[in-house]
Structure formats: C-alpha cells, structure tokens
Amino acid sequence: MRIIIAGGHGKIAMRLTERLKSGAVGLVRNPAHVADVEATGAQAVVCDLEKASVEEVAEILRGADAVVFAAGAGPGSGAARKDTVDRAASVLLADAAELAGVRRFIQVSSMGAGKPPVPGRDEVWAAYIKAKTEAEEDLRRRDGLAWTILRPGRLTDEPGTGLVRLAPDVPPGSVPRDDVAAVIMALLENPGTAHQTLELVSGETPIIDFVATE
Numbered sequence: 517m518r519i520i521i522a523g524g525h526g527k528i529a530m531r532l533t534e535r536l537k538s539g540a541v542g543l544v545r546n547p548a549h550v551a552d553v554e555a556t557g558a559q560a561v562v563c564d565l566e567k568a569s570v571e572e573v574a575e576i577l578r579g580a581d582a583v584v585f586a587a588g589a590g591p592g593s594g595a596a597r598k599d600t601v602d603r604a605a606s607v608l609l610a611d612a613a614e615l616a617g618v619r620r621f622i623q624v625s626s627m628g629a630g631k632p633p634v635p636g637r638d639e640v641w642a643a644y645i646k647a648k649t650e651a652e653e654d655l656r657r658r659d660g661l662a663w664t665i666l667r668p669g670r671l672t673d674e675p676g677t678g679l680v681r682l683a684p685d686v687p688p689g690s691v692p693r694d695d696v697a698a699v700i701m702a703l704l705e706n707p708g709t710a711h712q713t714l715e716l717v718s719g720e721t722p723i724i725d726f727v728a729t730e
Contacts, residue, residue, distance in 0.1 A: 519704060520580045520618075522565060522609050523587030524558075525549035527673070528624060531697035532584065533558040543576070543587075565605035573612035582620035582704050583613045585651075595643035602647035607654050614660045620710070621663045622703050624696070625652055627688060627715055629667055652713065662710035664703050668696045669717040681719025682726055689717030698723050 517539050521529045524542020530552070533540040537557035544553060545564045553560035561576055565587060577583060585606050589597035606623060613621055628634065629648035633641060655663045669689045676694025699716055702723050703709050 517581040517704065518579065519582050519584060520577055521584045521586055522605065523585070524553050524560060526586055526588065526590075527671075527693050528696050528700075529584070529586040530556060531693055532586070532700055535697060535701055541576070541580070565608055566600050568608070570608060570611045570615060573608060574615040577612050577616035577618050580616070580618045582622065583609060583618055584622045584624070584700060584704075585609050586624045586700075589644075593640075595640050598640065598643040598647045602644060603651045603654075606651035610655060610658060610661060610663075614658065619660065619662045620704070620707070621655065621661045622700055623651065623655055623663060623665045624700070625665050625667045625713075627667045627669045627717075630713075662707065664709045664711070665713040666696070666699065666703065667713065667715045669715070671696065677718065678723050679718065679720055680723055680726070681717050681721065682714050682723075684713060684715065686715045686717050686719075691717050695723070699726075702726060 519536055519539055520541045522543045523529050524544045533542055533556040540558035542553040542558050542560050543563040544560055547562050550560040587601055587605050589601040625648045628645050629652055633645045652665050669691050672690050672692050674692045676692045676698060680695055
C-alpha cells in the first residue's frame with residue numbers, strides 16, 4: 517500500500533511510518549523533519565497544509581491507496597491554529613483526496629469530539645474540541661470518501677500492549693501511541709471499518725481480534 521500521512525513528523529505518524537516503511541509518505545511542514553521521517557524507511561514530502569492549495573495536495577496524493585490525517589497544531593498553539601490545522605487542514609486533505617480519486621481516509625480525532633467541551637477547561641481546549649468536531653462533521657458529509665474516524669483517549673508514550681477497547685462509545689481512558697498506530701494499520705487493512713466513528717483506549721482485546729471480527 518502507498519499511504520499518505522499528514523502530520524508525518526508527529527508521534528503517532530512516526531510510529532505508523534515505522535510499520536509501513538517504504539509504503540508510507542509523510543507530509544511535513546518543516547524541511548528539517550525530512551531526515552527523521554526518511555530514517556523510518558518512508559518517503560517525506562514537504563507540504564504545509566496551512567498554505568498549500570487543494571490542487572497541490574491532490575498532486576501528492578494521486579495514486580495513493582489511502583490517506584491518514586494525523587496532523588495537529590500541537591501543545592503550545594493557540595485557538596487560531598487549532599482551527600487552521602485540526603479543522604481546516606483536515607478539510608483541505610479530504611478535498612484533495614476526492615480530487616485525486618483516493619477514497620480511503622482515516623482521520624485521527626480525539627475523545628471528546630462531538631460533545632460540548634468539558635466544563636472548566638480553557639478556551640484553547642474548547643477551540644481544539646470544536647475544531648475536531650467540525651472536521652469530523654465535514655467528513656461525514658462526503659459520499660466520495662470511505663472514511664473512518666478514530667478518537668483516541670489520553671495519549672501516552674508507554675510501550676504498546678496490543679490490547680485495546682475500540683467501539684463507537686467507550687469510557688474515558690488512556691492509550692499508548694504505539695497502540696494507536698497499530699489500530700490505524702488495522703483500519704487501513706480492513707475496509708469494513710469505513711463510515712464508522714470509533715473511540716479507542718487501552719483494554720483487554722487484542723487488536724488482531726478486532727480486525728478478524730470486522
């Protein structure tokens with residue numbers, strides 16, 4: 517498979533490219549990140565989704581088997597960039613996928629999306645949840661994409677266990693980024709998960725069992 521990954525230098529994306537190796541193309545905003553992505557065996561392409569046109573991104577996507585949106589404004593960013601990255605960049609990538617004829621689209625969202633922000637959180641968190649919610653809503657309106665939305669819980673850098681809880685609605689919890697990447701691999705390999713919104717936390721079910729039952 518040839519998989520295009522937006523946010524190619526992110527922690528989840530890098531774990532995914534390590535699994536895909538030469539099958540992955542990581543989109544990075546910063547040219548200094550190219551070497552890190554290429555060290556995993558993947559290809560890196562410099563592309564700033566806050567500035568690129570739909571046509572420019574579509575040219576990169578042509579011939580791909582799937583697209584993964586794993587980009588994010590990241591910690592320390594303000595409310596404005598939550599919108600331009602977590603929402604607008606996802607919309608741009610989906611537009612480009614449709615233009616390029618790439619149907620499979622995996623969006624990494626967040627638990628909490630689709631609901632009002634938890635009371636007591638700051639305005640940046642509220643902007644983040646709003647951006648993720650609107651990006652999800654945009655995908656669901658697209659008949660031309662076989663999308664899957666993945667909502668991980670609180671992300672950790674602990675080693676993955678391969679044991680998860682994955683369903684449309686799960687209790688709040690945490691999940692290693694290793695396991696998020698492994699689940700994305702499972703989603704890419706399993707077209708039966710299209711048009712689903714799935715929440716993900718650590719659990720007791722092997723990821724391979726999830727793949728077998730879909």
